[in-house]
Amino acid sequence: MKTLQMTEAERAVGTGDYVPIAEHGLIGNLRTAALADTSGAISWYCPGRFDAPSVFASLLDPDRGGLFRIAPIGEEWTARQLYLPDSAVLVTRFLGEQGVAEVVDFMPVTGRATDTMDLLVRMVRVVRGEVRLDVRCAPRFDYGRADHVLAHDGESAVFRASGRAVRIDSDRKLIPDGDDITTVLDMAAGEEAWFAVSGGVDEQVPRRVTAAEVDGRYRSTLDWWHRWVSASTYRGRWRETIMRSAITLKLLTYSPTGALVAAPTAGLPEQIGGERNWDYRYAWIRDASLSVHALLRLGYVDEARRLFRWLSARPGGVGGANGGPLQIMYRVDGSSDLDEHTLSHLDGYRSSRPVRIGNGAAHQLQLDIYGEMLDAIWTAYKGGAGRLGTSGWERLCRLADWVAAHWDQPDEGIWETRGGRKHFVYARVMSWVALDRTIRLARELGWPAETTGWTAARDEIHKQVMSQGWNPQRQSFVQAYGSDVLDAALLVMPLVGFISDTEPKWLSTLDAIGDALVSDSLVYRYDPLASPDGLLGHEGTFSMCTFWYVETLARAGRLADARFVFEKMLTYGNHVGLYAEELGLHGEHLGNFPQAFTHLALINAAITLNDFLDMPDERRPAELA
DSSP: OEEEOOOHHHHHSSOSSOOOTTSEEEEEOSSOEEEEETTSEEEEEOSSSTTSOOSBOTTTOTTTSOEEEEEEOSSOEEEEEEEOTTSSOEEEEEEOSSEEEEEEEEOOOOOOTTOOOOEEEEEEEEEEEEEEEEEEEEOOHHHHTBOOEEEEOSSEEEEEETTEEEEEEESSOOEEETTEEEEEEEEETTOEEEEEEEEOSSSSOOOOOOHHHHHHHHHHHHHHHHHHHHTOOOOSTTHHHHHHHHHHHHHTEETTTTEEOSOSOEEEESSTTSSOEEEOOSEEHHHHHHHHHHHHHTTOHHHHHHHHHHHHTSOSSSOSGGGOSOOSEEOTTSOOOOOOEEOTTSOOGGGOOOOEESOGGGGOOOTHHHHHHHHHHHHHHHTTSOOOOHHHHHHHHHHHHHHHHHOSSOBOTTTTOSSOOBOBHHHHHHHHHHHHHHHHHHHHHTOOOOHHHHHHHHHHHHHHHHHHSEETTTTEEOSBTTOOOOOGGGGHHHHTTSSOTTOHHHHHHHHHHHHHHEETTEEOSOOTTTSOOSSSSOOOEEHHHHHHHHHHHHHTTOHHHHHHHHHHHHTTSOTTSOOOSEEOTTSOEESSSSOHHHHHHHHHHHHHHHHHHHSOGGGSOOOOO
């Protein structure tokens, strides 16, 4: 909920201030996405595809980023947002003494690969009283770096810049304001208006959008989402929360390839005013792999199958760090050019600089991605979501051969630290997973494979972790060999079967993590002061790790603790059930938003906890003293 009163100065430029990260909802069309905030603005939008340059980016700079705002004028208004049930259609409501207005935002979805028109629709209606609303469409092309020119003919306008064109159509008269568009709506109960933004991919001017098309697209988009949600097989506790996370994962999917982006945004800080600001609009091997498990558990076999195909196509040849087969991330079309640049002209969210596009971590060596990928391929195969041909099997064998030959070296680790390579325990555990799952696949398929070498390497990894990854003084597994630092990534050890859920060494580690990294149920990744990561400042608690903590507590037999932590964590979601990457000291959302990692971990934690709660007492794991 947000209370706002817009001044004349704010109407002329931007919103006048930064809207909190949590005060946003997400809409999308399975190629790109947009954020709509509770002040009535589309504050982030990259037409065409997730990693394209933005045209609205007031989220990163209210004055230079560009926005499309529809908001009431005058008195103080209270704003609320909600999704229409089982959909990605977002409603922002403005409540004041004079009346109640609603802005309905959506991006049409058809599911057809041939439907390439990029369209963002905003429908305005007054449901009570009389409301005066200000409409301002002020695009800023290429992250605010390119000037544009305007051509208009009353109810349509075209913005052109840097070889790109964006069109806005409406059933109301559009008034030029410099090279932007504005209008004022004086509306009474029962009246409606609409605006449609299209194009942005190239310089070709999109065709005109009509009122009949807006109405038809609205109805078909609602129907599409209702059908998609109804296809889920999940019927347990927290279904509404789980399905909101599932819809969010679907919105983060690039339909033409099946790739899943880590988040739709760039530059949102992990620390306000700090330098931990990254571009997450790319497809991480890790995120895509972990999503396969969540989607299969919800019954979304087709989505898991598409991710399986995307993952299976990646190991083709040298492309990663140190001559390895994989990069840790790719663009949504599968290309690998992710050079990192700084947008020095943007202020950054609440002056958090630098604002980066591209991602310099793309060529880091992260050995864990092979385990996550092969575990996903194994899970998809067993779940009926993936089949391997002989050429695909040969690629996986080459990948396993590479892991068997290269696992025993330092890497940058799951958290993409920039402070030098270490012998991370998590990387070793996931290297074990990579070989273990490939061995299982070989046995299932009965196809030729060098399983003797894989088995020897797998067993050596397990022995090494159990001896060198264990710190007897802390009575815990630790972040890296020779270290006494704890790391929340260790929570995955029992989840992948590396160690038993109730093994004494594991339960001791779980207690140590609870003592060192858990703050009022929220989990930090690690302590950057104890384990320098090459960056200044600190960060918030990592929401994915909190959901991992829920799973491990449940599997260890601590069901009451697991349920309490889970229920508490749900209170940190925003008003429409979305989560950023991290949470700050006051529960504020930090980092890119919404984050796939968090939502897929929520799904897995909820399903695991639900299954244990439904389990007869005699089958539940015993909680050890």
